Amino acid sequence: MTTETRADVVPAPFAAPSTDDGGWQRRHLLDLDDFTVEELDLVMRTTDTMKEVLSREVPRVPALRGTTIFTLFYENSTRTRSSFELAGKILGADVINISASGSSVSKGESLVDTVKTLQAVGADVLIMRHNRSGGPYLAARTGQCSVVNAGDGTHAHPTQALLDLYTMRGALGDVRGRKVVIVGDLLHSRVARSNAWALTTMGAEVVVCAPPTLVPARLGEALEGHLPRVRVETDLDKAVVDADVVMALRIQNERMQGGYVPGVREYSRLYQVNGERVARAKPGALVMHPGPMNEGVEISHEVAHGLQSRVEEQVTNGVAVRMAVLWLLTRNSTKAAKAAAKGAL
Amino acid sequence: MTERIVILGGGIFGPATGKSELLGVLLEDGRISAVAKDIVVDGAREIDAKGLIVAPGFVDLHTHLREPGLEYKEDIASGTRAAARGGFTTVCAMPNTEPAMDNASIVEHVRREADARAAVRVLPIGAVSKGRKGTDLAEMGDLAAAGCVAFSDDGAPVYDATLMRRALEYANGLGLAIIDHCEDPSLAHDAVMHEGWVSTRLGLRGAPSAAEGAAVARDIALAEATGAHVHIAHVSTRGAIEAIRAGKARGVRVTAEVTPHHLTLTDELVAFGAHGGWDLMYDTNAKVNPPLRSADDVEACVAGLADGTIDCIATDHAPHAVIEKLCEFDDAAFGISGLETAFGLCMRLVHEQKISLETLIERLTIGPVRALGLDRFAPGIGTLDVGAPADFVLLDPDAEWVVDAASFASKGKNTPIDGVALKGAVVATYVGGVRVDRAEVLVG
Numbered sequence: 175m176t177t178e179t180r181a182d183v184v185p186a187p188f189a190a191p192s193t194d195d196g197g198w199q200r201r202h203l204l205d206l207d208d209f210t211v212e213e214l215d216l217v218m219r220t221t222d223t224m225k226e227v228l229s230r231e232v233p234r235v236p237a238l239r240g241t242t243i244f245t246l247f248y249e250n251s252t253r254t255r256s257s258f259e260l261a262g263k264i265l266g267a268d269v270i271n272i273s274a275s276g277s278s279v280s281k282g283e284s285l286v287d288t289v290k291t292l293q294a295v296g297a298d299v300l301i302m303r304h305n306r307s308g309g310p311y312l313a314a315r316t317g318q319c320s321v322v323n324a325g326d327g328t329h330a331h332p333t334q335a336l337l338d339l340y341t342m343r344g345a346l347g348d349v350r351g352r353k354v355v356i357v358g359d360l361l362h363s364r365v366a367r368s369n370a371w372a373l374t375t376m377g378a379e380v381v382v383c384a385p386p387t388l389v390p391a392r393l394g395e396a397l398e399g400h401l402p403r404v405r406v407e408t409d410l411d412k413a414v415v416d417a418d419v420v421m422a423l424r425i426q427n428e429r430m431q432g433g434y435v436p437g438v439r440e441y442s443r444l445y446q447v448n449g450e451r452v453a454r455a456k457p458g459a460l461v462m463h464p465g466p467m468n469e470g471v472e473i474s475h476e477v478a479h480g481l482q483s484r485v486e487e488q489v490t491n492g493v494a495v496r497m498a499v500l501w502l503l504t505r506n507s508t509k510a511a512k513a514a515a516k517g518a519l
Numbered sequence: 520m521t522e523r524i525v526i527l528g529g530g531i532f533g534p535a536t537g538k539s540e541l542l543g544v545l546l547e548d549g550r551i552s553a554v555a556k557d558i559v560v561d562g563a564r565e566i567d568a569k570g571l572i573v574a575p576g577f578v579d580l581h582t583h584l585r586e587p588g589l590e591y592k593e594d595i596a597s598g599t600r601a602a603a604r605g606g607f608t609t610v611c612a613m614p615n616t617e618p619a620m621d622n623a624s625i626v627e628h629v630r631r632e633a634d635a636r637a638a639v640r641v642l643p644i645g646a647v648s649k650g651r652k653g654t655d656l657a658e659m660g661d662l663a664a665a666g667c668v669a670f671s672d673d674g675a676p677v678y679d680a681t682l683m684r685r686a687l688e689y690a691n692g693l694g695l696a697i698i699d700h701c702e703d704p705s706l707a708h709d710a711v712m713h714e715g716w717v718s719t720r721l722g723l724r725g726a727p728s729a730a731e732g733a734a735v736a737r738d739i740a741l742a743e744a745t746g747a748h749v750h751i752a753h754v755s756t757r758g759a760i761e762a763i764r765a766g767k768a769r770g771v772r773v774t775a776e777v778t779p780h781h782l783t784l785t786d787e788l789v790a791f792g793a794h795g796g797w798d799l800m801y802d803t804n805a806k807v808n809p810p811l812r813s814a815d816d817v818e819a820c821v822a823g824l825a826d827g828t829i830d831c832i833a834t835d836h837a838p839h840a841v842i843e844k845l846c847e848f849d850d851a852a853f854g855i856s857g858l859e860t861a862f863g864l865c866m867r868l869v870h871e872q873k874i875s876l877e878t879l880i881e882r883l884t885i886g887p888v889r890a891l892g893l894d895r896f897a898p899g900i901g902t903l904d905v906g907a908p909a910d911f912v913l914l915d916p917d918a919e920w921v922v923d924a925a926s927f928a929s930k931g932k933n934t935p936i937d938g939v940a941l942k943g944a945v946v947a948t949y950v951g952g953v954r955v956d957r958a959e960v961l962v963g
């Protein structure tokens with residue numbers, strides 16, 4: 175009903191995705207750990223629609239006109255922020271950026287106060303990057319606006335995992351039964367966590383690979399429902415055999431200093447995704463990386479820019495996926511939708 | 520004029536003697552003067568305890584009263600009122616105050632304030648090191664003379680092994696124990712919860728169980744080497760309990776306590792909250808140190824309590840202000856406000872038939888008294904012996920109630936079980952024959 179009503183108010187912005195929404199009720203996107211196959215499918219289908227919008231000569235639709243989006247970033251990430259900002263603007267939303275530096279946030283204002291303030295000035299959606307795991311959950315409990323987790327601490331990065339899934343589906347058709355190898359700092363990676371949930375839910379075989387010091391506690395054990403069902407393999411040469419996708423994660427310098435691994439040289443010798451290792455995977459296997467890449471460390475220059483690399487496509491798909499997420503989260507609750515609903519009465 | 524009170528019709532627990540039977544208790548001038556069948560005394564005030572259990576008042580070896588210096592979290596009046604509501608008639612005040620209780624003048628100040636404003640008896644614990652900095656011994660002799668019943672740097676472990684050795688030796692000369700918060704900080708570095716599947720799922724830094732086990736093993740080795748008495752605060756891991764069990768079997772002077780939350784709650788509370796939903800993911804009220812552990816650790820804690828490896832239950836009552844919990848999980852303060860829920864929470868173990876009611880009451884009363892030898896400081900507490908102070912509680916083991924943090928007497932409303940139904944309630948608490956859990960009554 176809402177979709178149709180909207181169509182009256184907003185001049186047919188795009189071919190609305192199927193109304194069979196799998197009972198989508200979400201107001202927030204915090205993680206993918208409780209997403210169903212149907213929900214993930216809906217995001218994928220909606221992303222298809224958004225890709226069509228992006229391919230237009232003038233990629234602008236007023237679907238979120240009247241919606242106010244705040245991006246609140248406690249960590250710098252130009253690429254993620256601009257991807258969200260672009261997604262919001264293409265859909266006609268007002269997007270206001272707040273960073274932890276240069277605002278009251280840096281003066282020690284609490285997260286709860288910040289969220290309340292943003293809500294008071296009319297935020298409908300809060301896109302939040304936080305250096306603390308769980309920060310967006312606190313924001314979601316605090317306010318009435320929709321909260322999108324744009325990466326929290328070492329916990330989750332759901333839109334990254336959605337765009338990765340979208341990229342894989344684009345190349346492979348379906349990920350069911352496909353072997354996806356994720357290699358890198360699993361202990362601190364929010365990308366790995368969210369990808370593991372989404373991919374295992376969609377039926378992929380997920381093998382995670384890291385030095386034993388960077389494998390989080392109990393990952394890989396049979397803890398159905400508690401942790402994603404992945405296999406842990408600490409030898410990358412074994413892990414990549416027959417893989418359909420090889421995804422390298424960024425290894426941060428501080429992990430080297432933190433004593434998790436002896437050093438960059440040994441890490442790249444043992445865990446770098448390079449040509450030799452990609453050759454052990456299936457022919458034409460996809461090479462992915464959430465960026466930004468440390469070329470020569472976790473991924474070799476040749477592979478990062480080689481024919482099998484999907485890194486650039488990941489970035490493009492990022493905008494479409496974020497458009498889909500913003501649309502799905504707000505279509506029933508934005509001012510436009512509320513106005514439309516009122517008008518219908 | 521002598522005031523006489525008779526308690527009639529209750530089931531009497533005298534854990535010191537191991538008896539539980541229907542008897543009457545006669546109180547005269549704040550002391551117990553008779554425990555017998557059919558007490559009839561003319562002119563005595565009667566307390567009707569029909570259907571209730573009469574037990575000695577509980578004794579808590581581990582209470583953070585926060586005074587002096589941290590009164591925004593708790594003070595002696597509010598903390599001891601919370602104790603009274605929870606059935607505790609004696610609490611041992613931890614010295615991690617501001618400034619720390621590391622010298623006699625602060626101890627004297629706390630005792631004076633307690634005399635004036637406390638609802639229950641307060642026994643101070645002195646710091647092990649000056650300023651709790653872990654480098655130089657505090658003036659333990661002065662602290663002992665001022666009335667400290669043990670020493671602890673709780674809030675932090677005594678990290679330096681040589682300082683711990685010296686502290687054990689020095690305290691032993693004074694006949695007192697060192698209470699250690701056992702955690703190897705180089706292993707538990709920056710951790711905010713237990714290391715397990717929940718920490719993996721939530722992306723939070725976890726403390727491995729071995730961080731506690733390693734510290735407990737060290738302390739037992741040092742107690743064995745020095746012949747001194749070490750008391751392990753709030754044990755929470757199977758490894759630590761096994762080390763204590765083995766130490767006791769060898770005759771090492773090691774005693775231990777466990778908190779109600781480590782006996783009943785697991786790390787899953789951090790993820791799911793006490794109501795089993797996702798609304799409370801990253802519940803900062805479940806952030807506590809030592810952290811809530813795995814179900815296996817909880818099982819080991821219960822078994823250790825049942826077989827006596829763990830001598831007693833202590834609350835580690837750690838009240839905090841709202842803003843210290845209303846923040847990101849990493850930034851939240853550690854601690855649970857536990858005095859008022861201790862009995863109800865522990866009664867779960869009785870209703871689930873994991874321990875007997877007798878054992879539970881023993882571990883809340885004479886257990887802690889014996890662990891630290893507190894009868895030297897307050898003769899008779901933890902018992903209903905003739906001549907003991909009339910510190911007792913009336914308990915209803917089957918009364919159902921719902922935890923309401925907002926109504927706590929404690930300033931700390933930080934509990935992960937707000938809104939949870941418990942079975943087993945403290946009906947009334949008396950100190951020296953005076954009821955203290957309701958009115959603004961003061962001891963003395």
Ligand SMILES: [Zn+2]
Nearest residue numbers: 673674700752
């Ligand atoms: Zn402690």
